[in-house]
Amino acid sequence: MKIVLQHLTKIFPSRNKKSDEEVVAVSDFDFEIPDGKLIGLLGPSGCGKSTTLYMISGLQKPSSGKIFFGDDDVTELSTENRGIGLVFQNYALYPHMTVKQNILFPLQNLKGEDKMTKEQMLQRAYEAAKLVQIEQLLDRKPSELSGGQQQRVAIARALVKMPRVLLLDEPLSNLDARLRLQTREEIRRIQKETGITTVFVTHDQEEAMSISDMIVVMKAGVVQQIGQPQDVYDDPANLFVAKFLGTPPINVFDGHVKGGKLYVGEDAVLEIGGVADQEVAVGIRPEGFVLDDNGPLVCKPVNVEVMGRDVSVVSTHPASVNPLVRSIINADNRFDLGNESVRYTIKPHKIFIFSKDNEERLRFEVK
Amino acid sequence: MVESKQQWKAWLYLSPAIALLLVFTVWPIVNTVRMALLEDYSIAAASGGDRVFSLGIGNFVKVAQYQNFLTCLKNTALLCVATVPISTLLALLVAVALNSIKPLRKTLQTIFFLPYVTNSIAIGMVFAAMFNIVGSVGTRRPNIVTLGIINNVIEFFGGHYVNWINTGSSYWANMIVLIIYIVWNALPFKILILLGGLQSINKQYYEAAKVDSTPRWRVLWRITVPLLSPMIAYVVITGFIGGFKEYTSIVGIFGESLGPAHAPGRLNTMVGFIYEALEQYHQGRASAAALILFAIILVVTLINLQVSKKRVHY
Known part of the structure; x- marks a missing residue:
């Protein structure tokens, strides 16, 4: 499923009622994400990358501009009806449910012709667990898991209903350095295996460069450059992009x-x-x-x-x-x-x- | 851990509180047990130095044999079983609704909290006025001045008025009034606790549920209630404890007769029974009843805790 963003803009009204200072979180974002690719939204904090992700998810409404999934205009569609999977930065696993119940949860919400029998659900949940290699942890509670394991459960929960689009918000930021390397390879592998168009947000340029098919570098709500990681590194459009990519800088x-x-x-x-x-x-x-x-x-x-x-x-x-x-x-x-x-x-x-x-x-x- | 040399200081600082607790809490409890176990104890006899009483469980036997005691026990249990689930459920719904609106939230919060800061006898009198029929009812020639606001509403919608609390009213009509009153009175505290609990739930669980197209009732039942379960357990347990001590609400509505004029004492409760015994200078009987009440509350609370162990998460 390709994702098309047309002139996507998000303006937050000023918090203080007296001043009318608005915050432009995302300004005129125009981009077509090709089907089945892994895209990294990259930038320093406050650059609008998370806002962009949340607009794609529908949890935030764009101030102007349109979003298409394939040929469907989903701009006005609420989150519930977009058919996306979202992995939150702190995973947001339901603490009172076991891993299995967490993964089953999205399936139990399916209605109409998508409705599944108990066996089908268990089957699907097991497949998703296998994909992220947590099948031996199904009866644990999230509090009994390590950060990396929780991350996998969150991905399994997002993937189990076969979303049209998978969105990851800072997926590696809560992991230690070693686990981060391992998990980013995992994300790459899972994305390749499922072929689901995936967008993830990160402030870590190394992370974005290493696994993305394409990266989008943002600064203060404005897209600076879009391209394959190596191309952007070798041919930066401006000083900000040049400074942001590469270690040592x-x-x-x-x-x-x-x-x-x-x-x-x-x-x-x-x-x-x-x-x-x-x-x-x-x-x-x-x-x-x-x-x-x-x-x-x-x-x-x-x-x-x-x-x-x-x-x-x-x-x-x-x-x-x-x-x-x-x-x-x-x-x-x-x-x-x-x-x-x-x-x-x-x-x-x-x-x-x-x-x-x-x-x-x-x-x-x-x- | 405080060093042992410093410990005397800790004891020193605690001593005023400990002294007060010993005098006003621990000693009365010990004394209650003593009085309950002394047969034919009375203040008069005790102060006269007459040691005519003997040790035994006679007081407990006497209490259990009282017809009145069984009425009180039944009333108390009935009120608990009816009001705790109703008020908890209502409080949950109100708290969830309050938590999901923005405008007027503060105003509504204040309104819902008002019963908490109002004197329960005063509220009882207002409730009595709302349900009261002025005039004579249940007599051969009823002469009704006003039916009370509740009956007016019932008649407005085409129903027939009910004799809620006046002479000739039925036991169940009385009970319904009491249940409504107690539930209303219990709501604010429960709403406050549950609202506090709701506000501490991470919003991302709801966003995650939204992404997974979870229907509203399912969000409430599968996410909100389990995440709120420690608070729910707390309001249920304190609700039962409060419920077993119910007394003022009955005085508030029915006055000291504890029932409609034709059946005084019909709505008496455990605490009422204890007061009554004290008024008649039967300290032994009152103490025994108090210990029985304590035992009941203890057992119910233990059952509550046992149930919540399985149902409460974390």
């Missing part, structure tokens, strides 16, 4: 373009074309640095962090926006911290420049 410098050359501070790092002379923000991915004794970018080394396969060199540069510049270089390159300075050349496709005025990407040609 991108290094940002004050720079300028002058006479066909790109300067980082006073260092001319690249010869470029297609950009008029101006002040710019320069973003360089950590993996874009190459150690080179004659390289144009001169930094002052502070520390070296060995990460096994790679080495991260922490240094300073007068034009850097952040206090420290972090580069990742191959561990084969022996690095001597005793040096006064460290010089780099920059891989051209790992360097992005952005307008100083609106932080939009400025595309350039490498000469």
Whole structure:
């Protein structure tokens, strides 16, 4: 089932009656989610990603715009009639019911021709439990389960009625780091197995990048960029997206373009074309640095962090926006911290420049 | 844990409360047991230094043999069994309704809470006035001035008036008035407790139920009631305890005759029985009755707790 969002907007009225300051939580969201894909809505808190999810679920009504499931306009349809599965951030498992009763609950609500016999329900509940690998926990209460197990039960409960769309609100935020890695693979596997169009919300870019077919990066209610994770990483539309994706984060410098050359501070790092002379923000991915004794970018080394396969060199540069510049270089390159300075050349496709005025990407040609 | 050196300080701070409790709670209880077990005890005899009484269970036997005692027991039990479920159910519905509206909630909350802060004798008199027929009824030539507001309403809808509380009224008519009064009087406290419980239920359970297209009655029965079960158990248990101590409501409506004029004492309860015995200087009988009442309340509460163990979640 594809999901189409047309000019979706959500405005919350001001809480204070005297001032008429409205909060635009989501502004003009226009996107078609292809059938059977896993989509990650990504952004910092307060960016409108959860609001978007709740509008798709019907728990919140859009101020304007339309939502389609396939060809059906569901904008005015209440949550009950949308046929969605929703996994809440804290799972919202009914504490007084066993796992089995929790999973059966949605099935017992089915009416009319969807109505099932007890055996069919048990069968379906068992299948859903098997899919998320909790079939041995069916008689436990939620309070007797670990966080990861509760998460699986919540997913099973959402999946058991074969929803048209599966929505997950921060599905991994209540899990510890190790379980998070495992569970995100689980979500990926379950989504692939069921083929249900799935939308999930997260503020963790790594999580979104690692399992999504497509990610939607949002900021302050406005969609910044939509695309496959690698494409968005390699080709960010603006400084916000560039900064938001990637660990360690991108290094940002004050720079300028002058006479066909790109300067980082006073260092001319690249010869470029297609950009008029101006002040710019320069973003360089950590993996874009190459150690080179004659390289144009001169930094002052502070520390070296060995990460096994790679080495991260922490240094300073007068034009850097952040206090420290972090580069990742191959561990084969022996690095001597005793040096006064460290010089780099920059891989051209790992360097992005952005307008100083609106932080939009400025595309350039490498000469 | 307080260090043992500091413990005397703890005892010191507790001592005023302990002293008061010993004098006004513990000693009376001990004394009640003593008086209940002393046959033919009376204040007069005791103060005269006459030790004519002997130890035994005679008081209990006497109490059980009283016809009046059985009437009181029956009335009390009947009122409990009728009012506790009705008031709990009504309170639940009112609390759920109050919780689901926004406008006027505060106003309605205040209205529902009013009976709680009003004197129960005063309410009883108002109820009596509402059900009272002014004039003579049940006589050969009835001369009716007014039928009372309730009967007026009944007649407005085409029914025949009922003699609720006046001379010649039936036992069941009296009981219905008492049940309505007690239920109404018991509602505010229960609503308050249940509303508090409702407001502490995580809203996401309801959103989850909505996503799963759960019908309303099913949400109430499968989600709200189980999640509210600790509060429900609490109001049921306290309701039964209060119900067994019912007395003022009967005085409020029927006055000290505890029944309509032609059948005084017909609506007496356990507590009423104890008062009566005290008035007649039968401390032994009163104490025995009080202990029987205590035993009944204890057993009912234990049954309640046992039932709620199976039904109350968490």
